[in-house]
Amino acid sequence: MRPRGDARPARAATEHARQHAGGRVAFLGWPAGSGTGDDRERGWREAMRAGGATDAELAALRLTVPESVAKARAATTAFLKRDGVDAIVCVSDSLAVGAHVAAVGAQRADLLVIGFDNTPAAEALGLSSIEQLPEEVAVGTLDLLTVGGSLIGNRALEAGQAHVLVRPRLVVR
Structure with missing residues (x-):
């Protein structure tokens, strides 16, 4: 059994998003079973539950895609058409880039998107990110x-x- 990872950074990102953007914070993550991605999702869930989110709300705010900018963009584009969301916390900067491109395309350039890894791409786009x-x-x-x-x-x-x-x-x- 692998040691349980640290969910606190994703929790902190979600709490930041809730404070600065609003209570509907989506999570864009990898499919279950990746270990690292599961830990990051756990941090998002903990912060959302602490803010009063129900299991049904968590299910509605959770998107999963493989590690792909294009797939993140497509999933976020579809999500933004059907759901109002205040921010998106992403499992990686690659998915955050895709989510940001989708938000700009949906006329939501102001949508708070937070990534993970603090890559040069996130910095260039002005995206907040977790630095490891x-x-x-x-x-x-x-x-x-x-x-x-x-x-x-x-x-x-x-x-x-x-x-x-x-x-x-x-x-x-």
């Missing part, structure tokens, strides 16, 4: 590769025994 702090990821990776000064390959660690949780931050644009 690559320097801390690098330090954590080195920590995992060296345990007490010895390489993991020289030690008998069980699979999944060691992990590092880096706490990302929301970059607001």
